[in-house]
Each structure stands twice: as C-alpha cells, then as structure tokens.
Amino acid sequence: MSNVQGRKRMGFKKTVLAIGLLLQCLAYANTSVAGAELPTASVAKYHAETGYYTFKLGTYEITVISDGTVPQDLHVLLKGAPQQTVDGLLNQVHLHNPVEASINVFLINTGNKLILVDTGAGDFFGKGFGGKFSERLNKLGVKLEDISDILITHIHTDHTGGLVHEGKAVFPNANIYVGKADIDFFLDAKNQNGVNGYDKAYFQQAQTAMQPYVALDHVKPLGGEQKILADFTAYPTPGHTPGHYYYRLESQGQSITFIGDSVHVEAVQFPHPDITITYDVDQPRAAKQRQAQFAQLAESSAMIAAPHLPYPGIGYINTQKSGFTFVRAEYHDRQGL
Ligand SMILES: [Zn+2]
Ligand SMILES: [Zn+2]
Structure with missing residues (x-):
C-alpha cells in the first residue's frame, strides 16, 4: 500500500497534520459544547447518495442500485423451522x-442498450421503505x-x-420480459x-404495475x-x-445469474435451504427448486446476483x-472498475 513517493513525503505530511490538529484544538477551545455543530446533516446526505456499485462482466457493465432496505420479522415470515433454530442461526452472524x-436492482449497460433486472418496490411500500431506485437512476443521468x-x-x-408511478408506465419504451405463468397467475381476474389464503394485495398490485405495459403491448411472456x-438465457425456476x-448473462467466458427470490435470508436459507418464507406461492416446490438450483450454481462456480441478499448481493x-x-x-x- 505504500510506495517510495509516499514514504519521502511522510515528514511533510506529519508537519501538516500537526498544524491541522493544533488549529482544530484552537477552534474547539473557542467553541462552547452547546454551540458545537455535529455534522449529522452531511452524514445523512452521504448516506442518501450511496447505493451504487459498478463492475464489469465481460463486455458488459453492471451497476447494482439499492432500492433501499426493509425490515423482515422472520418469526412471522419463515416456515418450516422452530423459532429457536432461526434465532440461533441469526445469532451466529x-x-x-x-x-x-x-432490495437490489441491476442495471446492465451493453454498450448500446440499457437493461434492467427488476425495478424495486416503487411507491408501494410507503415512504422510506424501498422505492429509492428511480431517483438514483436519475442521478446517474x-x-x-x-x-x-x-x-x-x-x-x-x-x-x-x-x-x-401514479398509474403510468415509468419506462415507456421498455419491453418487459416476464414468465407467462406469472402473468396467468397474478393478472387473472379470478x-x-x-x-389459497395467499395475500390478495399481491394480485391487485401486480395488476397496477403490469397493466400500463399490457396496454402498450410491451409485455414479452x-x-x-x-x-x-x-x-441472456432466460430459464424457468417455478416455486417462489x-x-x-432466472436470467443468465454470459460474456467473454464469464457469467452472472440473476436468481430472483430463491433466497431471502442469507443466514438461514443457505445452511437450511428447506426453510421457506410465507411469500412462496408453493412452499415445497420453492424449497426443492432452491436446493436444485443452488447445487447446480455451486457446481458450476457461477457468479450470482440476488435482489434480497445484503447489498450489492453479488457472489458465489x-x-x-x-x-x-x-x-x-x-x-x-x-x-x-
Ligand atoms: Zn422479492
Ligand atoms: Zn418474491
């Protein structure tokens, strides 16, 4: 981490540092404790401006944009494990x-096209809970x-x-690729x-999100x-x-697979792929699918991108x-990069 130039300059740097500290001490001496201003506003600003991570995959440039985080009560949400088992696994980490x-969203720059994998929660979870993606995309220009x-x-x-947003398509020129079985299930008026007790809000929100693109004839089942x-190779992984x-992108001998909601909780569902979550439409099938796909992804040492693993959710x-x-x-x- 050091180089010759850095070592030569050390003496000068130390002098500057000492003067800086002296000036700081003098400044504090003139400021009463009550009058001292903590830099909370600027810290919050920097926090709001994080949420981008870019890397190269062959000829492609991938940027992971954070849509935010949301709290999850695993005692209520997880299925197939006693509460003590879940708490024990959480405690270990x-x-x-x-x-x-x-909630991670992936922007892929092909050189002449901009492609997204998923779009985050938008306005649906209320202010402060997800929905940061479009503003962050905007800030990227x-x-x-x-x-x-x-x-x-x-x-x-x-x-x-x-x-x-407000009932209108946010991406008016985009084609939407999505599993036909999800369209048939979530957009069916029946x-x-x-x-089967599955939260009906999902169906209503699906209708709201997809309808503008159905009207534009931009949906590609x-x-x-x-x-x-x-x-890209798109392949079905039903269960959740x-x-x-899943979408696998390959370029110059490298690959990344976007695995959607095959996993929600790293600490629990990697060691215990049999533990499911209430969001799974078909619990046993979701568990079986996770087991099969993870075995294959591990076997092939494939890089994965997951929306709900801690940001940026990229790994193996x-x-x-x-x-x-x-x-x-x-x-x-x-x-x-
Ligand atoms: Zn999800
Ligand atoms: Zn999901």
Missing part, C-alpha cells in the same frame, strides 16, 4: 430478529425512456413496483380476491428456456411464484457438509 432485507428492456424475475411488488437479448425466472454459492454458504464477490473500487 450477530443478527437479531427482525432483520433488514436489501439515465433517462427513463432510455431503458430498452426489463427482465422481471417474477411479479412480486418489490420487483415490479418500480414499473409504475385470483384478484386471493388464492416467457415460456420454457430461451435466449433473449443476445447474451409459478412463473419465476459454495456447498458445505449440509446445505450451502454464500461467498461475497471481491470488492473493486479503482480506476477501470
């Missing part, structure tokens, strides 16, 4: 119920009309909510009053495995929802004696 879940394609992992409000948009899809899956573990991708922050 210094977490306590309720835990914060990230990306115009909403410049988004050409959106790959939806599944029609749940925290993934499709950002598609609309299901609007709820199915997916069935089976198919190649889309040059280097009937039309849940390893197998362990029983279950799996998540390994974060290396952090890069220098010129050239």
Whole structure:
C-alpha cells in the first residue's frame, strides 16, 4: 500500500497534520459544547447518495442500485423451522430478529442498450421503505425512456413496483420480459380476491404495475428456456411464484445469474435451504427448486446476483457438509472498475 513517493513525503505530511490538529484544538477551545455543530446533516446526505456499485462482466457493465432496505420479522415470515433454530442461526452472524432485507436492482449497460433486472418496490411500500431506485437512476443521468428492456424475475411488488408511478408506465419504451405463468397467475381476474389464503394485495398490485405495459403491448411472456437479448438465457425456476425466472448473462467466458427470490435470508436459507418464507406461492416446490438450483450454481462456480441478499448481493454459492454458504464477490473500487 505504500510506495517510495509516499514514504519521502511522510515528514511533510506529519508537519501538516500537526498544524491541522493544533488549529482544530484552537477552534474547539473557542467553541462552547452547546454551540458545537455535529455534522449529522452531511452524514445523512452521504448516506442518501450511496447505493451504487459498478463492475464489469465481460463486455458488459453492471451497476447494482439499492432500492433501499426493509425490515423482515422472520418469526412471522419463515416456515418450516422452530423459532429457536432461526434465532440461533441469526445469532451466529450477530443478527437479531427482525432483520433488514436489501432490495437490489441491476442495471446492465451493453454498450448500446440499457437493461434492467427488476425495478424495486416503487411507491408501494410507503415512504422510506424501498422505492429509492428511480431517483438514483436519475442521478446517474439515465433517462427513463432510455431503458430498452426489463427482465422481471417474477411479479412480486418489490420487483415490479418500480414499473409504475401514479398509474403510468415509468419506462415507456421498455419491453418487459416476464414468465407467462406469472402473468396467468397474478393478472387473472379470478385470483384478484386471493388464492389459497395467499395475500390478495399481491394480485391487485401486480395488476397496477403490469397493466400500463399490457396496454402498450410491451409485455414479452416467457415460456420454457430461451435466449433473449443476445447474451441472456432466460430459464424457468417455478416455486417462489409459478412463473419465476432466472436470467443468465454470459460474456467473454464469464457469467452472472440473476436468481430472483430463491433466497431471502442469507443466514438461514443457505445452511437450511428447506426453510421457506410465507411469500412462496408453493412452499415445497420453492424449497426443492432452491436446493436444485443452488447445487447446480455451486457446481458450476457461477457468479450470482440476488435482489434480497445484503447489498450489492453479488457472489458465489459454495456447498458445505449440509446445505450451502454464500461467498461475497471481491470488492473493486479503482480506476477501470
Ligand atoms: Zn418474491
Ligand atoms: Zn422479492
């Protein structure tokens, strides 16, 4: 971390530092404690301005944009495990119920197109709970009309909510790729009053989020495995929802797989992939799907991108004696990404 130039300058730096400290002491001596101003406003400002992480994947540039975090009461939400088991797993990683879940949105720059994977919660969770994505996209200088394609992992409000604002399409020129089985399930008028006790709000919110794009004829339903948009492969992974899809992007021998809601709680569902969450439309199928897909992703050492793992949610899956573990991708922050 040091270089010759840095060592030579050390003496000068120390002198500057000493003068700085002396001036600071003098300044404090002239300020009463009650009059001292803490930099809380600027700290909050910096916090609001975080939420971007960019890296290269072959010829593509991927930016993970945080839509915010939301608290999750795992005692209520998780299924298939006693509360003590869940609390024990959380304690091992210094977490306590309720835990914060990230909502990560992925922006992919192909060089001539801007593509999204999911869109965050939009306005649906209320102010302060998700919905930061579109403003952050704006700050990047990306115009909403410049988004050409959106790959939806599944029609749940925290993934499709950002598609609309005040009933209008936020991305008027975008094609929306989404599993046909999710369209059939969530947009079916018969299901609007709820199915098998599944929260009916999902169906109403799905209708609100998707309808403007149905009206524009911009929805591209997916069935089976198919190649889309040059280097993407879309493949069905039903369970969490009937039309849940993974998207694998390959470029120059590298790949990343966007795995949607195959996992919500890192500390619990990697070691115990059998533990499900109340959001799963089909609990046993969601657990089986997670087990099968994670085994395959671990086997192939594939990089994954997950919306609800702690931001930015990029890494790898390893197998362990029983279950799996998540390994974060290396952090890069220098010129050239
Ligand atoms: Zn979901
Ligand atoms: Zn989700």
